Amino acid sequence: MKYTKPLLKLIEEFQKLPGVGPKSAQRMAFYVLNQDMEQVEKLANSILEAKKLIKKCSSCHNISANDPCEICVSSSRDNKTICVVSEPKDLIAIERTNEYKGVYHVLGGLISPIDGIGPDELSIKELLGKVSKNNLNEIILALDTSTEGEATMLYLNRILSPLGKKITRLGFGLPAGTELEYADELTIARALEGRSEIK
Amino acid sequence: MKYTKPLLKLIEEFQKLPGVGPKSAQRMAFYVLNQDMEQVEKLANSILEAKKLIKKCSSCHNISANDPCEICVSSSRDNKTICVVSEPKDLIAIERTNEYKGVYHVLGGLISPIDGIGPDELSIKELLGKVSKNNLNEIILALDTSTEGEATMLYLNRILSPLGKKITRLGFGLPAGTELEYADELTIARALEGRSEIK
Numbered sequence: 001m002k003y004t005k006p007l008l009k010l011i012e013e014f015q016k017l018p019g020v021g022p023k024s025a026q027r028m029a030f031y032v033l034n035q036d037m038e039q040v041e042k043l044a045n046s047i048l049e050a051k052k053l054i055k056k057c058s059s060c061h062n063i064s065a066n067d068p069c070e071i072c073v074s075s076s077r078d079n080k081t082i083c084v085v086s087e088p089k090d091l092i093a094i095e096r097t098n099e100y101k102g103v104y105h106v107l108g109g110l111i112s113p114i115d116g117i118g119p120d121e122l123s124i125k126e127l128l129g130k131v132s133k134n135n136l137n138e139i140i141l142a143l144d145t146s147t148e149g150e151a152t153m154l155y156l157n158r159i160l161s162p163l164g165k166k167i168t169r170l171g172f173g174l175p176a177g178t179e180l181e182y183a184d185e186l187t188i189a190r191a192l193e194g195r196s197e198i199k
Numbered sequence: 200m201k202y203t204k205p206l207l208k209l210i211e212e213f214q215k216l217p218g219v220g221p222k223s224a225q226r227m228a229f230y231v232l233n234q235d236m237e238q239v240e241k242l243a244n245s246i247l248e249a250k251k252l253i254k255k256c257s258s259c260h261n262i263s264a265n266d267p268c269e270i271c272v273s274s275s276r277d278n279k280t281i282c283v284v285s286e287p288k289d290l291i292a293i294e295r296t297n298e299y300k301g302v303y304h305v306l307g308g309l310i311s312p313i314d315g316i317g318p319d320e321l322s323i324k325e326l327l328g329k330v331s332k333n334n335l336n337e338i339i340l341a342l343d344t345s346t347e348g349e350a351t352m353l354y355l356n357r358i359l360s361p362l363g364k365k366i367t368r369l370g371f372g373l374p375a376g377t378e379l380e381y382a383d384e385l386t387i388a389r390a391l392e393g394r395s396e397i398k
Contacts, residue, residue, distance in 0.1 A: 002294050004263040010249040013242045017227045028216045030288060032246055033253055033262060040250040043212045044243040047231055050209040051239040054232055063232060064203040089229060095201050 007033070061106040061123045063088045071103055078102045080137040084127065084156065086110050086144065094142060102140070105130065110148035111155055119155060127156075131163055138166045145172070206232070260305040260322050262287045270302055277301045279336040283326065283355065285309050285343065293341060301339070304329065309347035310354055318354060326355075330362055337365045344371070 003011060007029055014025035032040055056062070057069035064070060071077055081102030085091050091104050107122040131139060141156055143149035153169055160167055172190035174183055183191075202210060206228055213224035231239055255261070256268035263269060270276055280301030284290050290303050306321040330338060340355055342348035352368055359366055371389035373382055382390075 002291055004253060004265070004269065006245070006249040006252040006264050007262065010245045013245040016238075016242070018230050019223050019226060024218050026288065026291070027218060029249065031217050032250060035250070037250060039215075040246060043215070044246045046205070046209045046212040047239060047243045047246075050205040050228065051231060051234075051236060053205040054203060063206065065205050066203070070203065089225065092201055092225070 060104045061108060061126070062091055062104055076101070080135065081140065082127075082130065082136060082138070083140040083142050085142050086149070086152070090142065090144075102138075107152070110143060110146075111152045112148045122152075124156070124159070128159065128163075131160060131165060136165050138168060141167065141169045143169075259303045260307060260325070261290055261303055275300070279334065280339065281326075281329065281335060281337070282339040282341050284341050285348070285351070289341065289343075301337075306351070309342065309345070310351045311347045321351075323355070323358070327358065327362075330359060330364060335364050337367060340366065340368045342368075 002008075010029045010032065011022070011025045014020055014028045015022060017025075020028070032043070035043075053065045054063050055065070055067055057064045057067055057072055059068045059072045062069050062071065066073075072079075078101050082105055083091075083094065083100060083102055084105050084107060085094065086107050086109060088106055091106060094100050094104075105123070105127050107124065107127070109117050109122055111117060111119060111122070139160060141153045143153050157167055172187075172194050174180070174187060174191045180188070201207075209228045209231065210221070210224045213219055213227045214221060216224075219227070231242070234242075252264045253262050254264070254266055256263045256266055256271055258267045258271045261268050261270065265272075271278075277300050281304055282290075282293065282299060282301055283304050283306060284293065285306050285308060287305055290305060293299050293303075304322070304326050306323065306326070308316050308321055310316060310318060310321070338359060340352045342352050356366055371386075371393050373379070373386060373390045379387070
């Protein structure tokens with residue numbers, strides 16, 4: 001015997017969480033045992049409630065407890081600019097900058113033939129519909145700079161450009177706080193291409 | 200807005216778990232959202248059940264769904280040998296070796312005046328009772344080799360030795376897989392003291 005049964009079950013469940021190995025799962029399980037019942041119920045309920053309450057926004061496909069989501073209904077957002085992201089976590093990363101005031105469209109993934117994900121698996125049709133109906137100023141393609149991200153941007157650019165809107169992508173270059181010595185060649189090459197005048 | 204409310208709450212709850220920062224909490228929350236309801240309920244229920252079902256064994260103070268615990272009632276364990284540990288996780292670490300067949304006594308901590316933990320805060324009285332009543336062969340003090348662990352071993356040795364039982368502590372020396380070059384002085388000094396003849 002190592003663990004009493006309910007503890008073993010809890011450790012197994014915690015281990016299914018991403019980035020949680022056997023040691024962390026054990027620590028987390030002991031933490032649960034050492035909390036009072038109220039705190040443990042708060043944890044369990046927040047898990048169940050998040051799963052029950054959070055749905056997809058029917059307009060932008062972001063996750064939200066409301067439909068349409070908080071961003072789509074906000075009067076302070078510029079709905080003439082649409083930022084296309086792969087996943088809700090990318091949207092959150094952009095929101096965190098507090099720099100973007102437009103709205104979003106979440107694709108639900110990136111084109112990846114190896115994983116069997118083609119354009120039809122993503123919410124590209126809905127994006128096209130939105131772009132052709134609305135009087136947009138700009139479509140920002142804010143996708144990963146991975147092979148899948150680049151392929152998706154190429155595809156989106158091809159099908160969106162006939163609609164005559166301004167299509168942009170995120171700037172290339174050195175990340176903040178980089179030591180040039182350790183940056184890879186491609187990043188430096190692209191930073192050179194994208195150099196800007198010092199005013 | 201960054202997170203929709205139930206998601207924010209879930210991330211906050213996950214962040215309270217030991218070793219979980221904002222990034223991991225977000226990853227774990229998105230994992231929950233991407234699972235089906237059945238799996239999410241399994242996670243939430245295992246948290247609640249572990250907390251509800253697991254109690255302290257009234258004999259050895261280990262955590263268990265049963266009282267007395269699985270080890271205390273097992274007929275295959277040698278109840279003439281008692282291994283004193285600080286916490287249930289130390290007991291689990293020893294059980295993992297599959298080398299120990301005796302029973303345990305969990306102190307519930309280590310003597311640490313700075314944290315306000317004296318002998319009365321630990322289950323030392325219960326240990327004394329057990330040692331004086333039973334016909335024991337050996338008491339193994341398997342405590343951390345930290346200051347608190349050493350202080351607790353000194354204290355236990357002082358109050359247990361008048362009872363005339365054999366009291367031992369875990370061996371000192373190099374951990375398995377050590378490069379001598381990187382071992383600290385104290386460890387090497389103790390490994391020298393504790394050297395054994397090669398047969």
